[in-house]
Amino acid sequence: MEHFYTLQGEGIYAGCAAYFVRLAGCDVGCHWCDVKESWTYSENQMMDIASIAELATGSGAKIVVITGGEPSIYDLTLLTRALHEKGLRTHIETAGAHPLKGDFDWVCLSPKKFLPPLPEYYSVADELKIIVYNKSDFAWAEEHAEKCRKPAQCMLQAEWGEKEKMYPLIIDYIQEHPEWRMSLQTHKYLEIP
Numbered sequence: 001m002e003h004f005y006t007l008q009g010e011g012i013y014a015g016c017a018a019y020f021v022r023l024a025g026c027d028v029g030c031h032w033c034d035v036k037e038s039w040t041y042s043e044n045q046m047m048d049i050a051s052i053a054e055l056a057t058g059s060g061a062k063i064v065v066i067t068g069g070e071p072s073i074y075d076l077t078l079l080t081r082a083l084h085e086k087g088l089r090t091h092i093e094t095a096g097a098h099p100l101k102g103d104f105d106w107v108c109l110s111p112k113k114f115l116p117p118l119p120e121y122y123s124v125a126d127e128l129k130i131i132v133y134n135k136s137d138f139a140w141a142e143e144h145a146e147k148c149r150k151p152a153q154c155m156l157q158a159e160w161g162e163k164e165k166m167y168p169l170i171i172d173y174i175q176e177h178p179e180w181r182m183s184l185q186t187h188k189y190l191e192i193p
């Protein structure tokens, strides 16, 4: 769908330079999705893997974040291999909706209620990022954290449209449960990609 060099805006790697590859296509269907234009794809969006790897390398990035959409709908084996051959780190941001195919240095699992993650993701997740849309999501977050391999980094991030209501609750929750950390969508505050 798009690719660009920026700083990772959220999660553990917030503030790190990263080349983003946003794959088109998503079958998860979050009603609050802020990239609904990523749900579909067309033939004219196709890029070859070598070109993506060249562009990422040429940008100066050390990290490539593969996101979506829902990137796990694709077999990413050849893409991650090409990126590794260029000496780049491969990160993925996924709802874990489909089997993970590819070699990733960092797996950020962000479960969605609309299409829950496959069980295999709990053993490979390096980072668990829960989007908090309402109060009941704290209990839902704990359910996922319990299933994760330790020590997955556990992050709470307010859904953007609910951030005024949810961040005060997130702050209180993290003070009471310091194993969690707060994730802010800094790129949205700074209005960068």
Ligand code: SF4
Binding pocket: 026, 027, 028, 029, 030, 032, 033, 034, 035, 036, 038, 068, 069, 070, 095, 112
């Ligand atoms: S998984 Fe991501 S891209 Fe897909 S609907 Fe949910 S927020 Fe949007």
